[in-house]
Amino acid sequence: MLEQMKILGIESSCDETAAAVVEDGTKLLSNVVASSINQHIEYGGVVPEIAARSHIEEINQVVNAALSEAKCDWENIDAIGVTYGPGLEGSLLVGVLTARTYALIKNKPLIPVNHVEAHIYASFLTSTNLDNYILSKQTPEFPLLALVVSGGHTQIVYFKDHSDYKVLGATTDDAVGEAYDKVAKILGLPYPGGPSMEKLAQKGESFSYKLPKPKTQNKYDFSYSGLKTAALRLAQKEIGEDYNYPSYKVAGRLSEAQKANIAACFNHTAIEILVDKLEQARNEYNPKCIVVAGGVSASRELRRQIHKRLGEDIAFPDIKLCTDNAAMIATNAFYLAKKNNAFVNPRVLETNPNLSM
Ligand code: KG4
Ligand code: ZN
Numbered sequence: 001m002l003e004q005m006k007i008l009g010i011e012s013s014c015d016e017t018a019a020a021v022v023e024d025g026t027k028l029l030s031n032v033v034a035s036s037i038n039q040h041i042e043y044g045g046v047v048p049e050i051a052a053r054s055h056i057e058e059i060n061q062v063v064n065a066a067l068s069e070a071k072c073d074w075e076n077i078d079a080i081g082v083t084y085g086p087g088l089e090g091s092l093l094v095g096v097l098t099a100r101t102y103a104l105i106k107n108k109p110l111i112p113v114n115h116v117e118a119h120i121y122a123s124f125l126t127s128t129n130l131d132n133y134i135l136s137k138q139t140p141e142f143p144l145l146a147l148v149v150s151g152g153h154t155q156i157v158y159f160k161d162h163s164d165y166k167v168l169g170a171t172t173d174d175a176v177g178e179a180y181d182k183v184a185k186i187l188g189l190p191y192p193g194g195p196s197m198e199k200l201a202q203k204g205e206s207f208s209y210k211l212p213k214p215k216t217q218n219k220y221d222f223s224y225s226g227l228k229t230a231a232l233r234l235a236q237k238e239i240g241e242d243y244n245y246p247s248y249k250v251a252g253r254l255s256e257a258q259k260a261n262i263a264a265c266f267n268h269t270a271i272e273i274l275v276d277k278l279e280q281a282r283n284e285y286n287p288k289c290i291v292v293a294g295g296v297s298a299s300r301e302l303r304r305q306i307h308k309r310l311g312e313d314i315a316f317p318d319i320k321l322c323t324d325n326a327a328m329i330a331t332n333a334f335y336l337a338k339k340n341n342a343f344v345n346p347r348v349l350e351t352n353p354n355l356s357m
Helices: 037-043 048-069 089-103 116-122 178-185 195-200 225-236 247-253 256-285 300-310 327-337
Strands: 006-013 016-024 025-034 081-086 112-113 144-149 155-159 164-170 291-292
Touching: 006 048, 006 089, 006 327, 016 048, 016 327, 025 048, 025 081, 037 048, 081 089, 081 116, 081 327, 089 112, 089 247, 112 144, 112 327, 116 144, 116 155, 116 256, 116 291, 116 327, 155 256, 164 256, 178 195, 178 225, 178 256, 195 256, 195 300, 225 247, 225 256, 256 300, 291 300
Parallel strands: 006 081, 081 112, 144 291
Antiparallel strands: 006 016, 016 025, 144 155, 155 164
């Protein structure tokens, strides 16, 4: 192993084209993210073709910007880490082919990284020269319990060590972020739904209605499709209609106050479900540390409820590292590089859109 290993991370699994340089899996040297989100807003969700095309247009500039922000050139880079799944196939392909090409022409080892696992590694960054980042004070210790909450995943994972983990539970239907996005659409709010729901929820009353918390067979599994439907039924009832009334017409008939109350109740309940299970897992597994990761970890309500119920010392990644980024990819790649068999032949790495943990 090299001293001071600098890894270039590349991420393109959804609508963010990202590159970053991380030293020794702890120091953030650069973090560049170009999002195509504005091109998807009018469609109410990410359009795969638009995302892939945007990655093609952006990726080389993003990689160059990450190197220059880190005050590096290719000679200083020891390895490349890249997301190879899960994600949108066309989007993943752009990042993987870019990483493979650079690995070949610049003669760098290549490390494939699982995007979901990588989200957890945002919490392993503890120092930076960059402005405006609030990082964890300490490297998380094992055994650790991770709550991964994003647009595609909702899971609780128990880590004995790096790469040595057990998924305790996962969503059986919609992911929590996906449920936010769908309920936001019903309420006529812009994509992505999480931030717009959270904003509207501030104006509402969290206990104005009672939304159900689903029971799951495995106590650590999640189910968000029922909560989403309950929010729709509530909205239909508020305007005096039954379940046959089309969901896309509901927003136009709800008052601002009704929308705010539904957003507040959904926000409160969706987060409470996460915290209930995390608390139960903490009590059963007694980890040294809890890490929260993924786009939904940007939620202020999640931070509030976790700090209240599980303790103030639980660290959250900086908001810029909660949503998709390549710093988490480079960080995860560093810990993988310390293990055997982390490197792959750049001529053969394939994408895996359905990769799971
Ligand atoms: O991790 P991420 O950037 O992309 C995926 O890998 O899915 O997560 C995006 C998800 C979206 O569903 C978005 O609505 C949700 O994270 N999200 C939030 C908040 N900010 C982003 N959900 C709830 N509250 C938020 N503040
Ligand atoms: Zn993600």
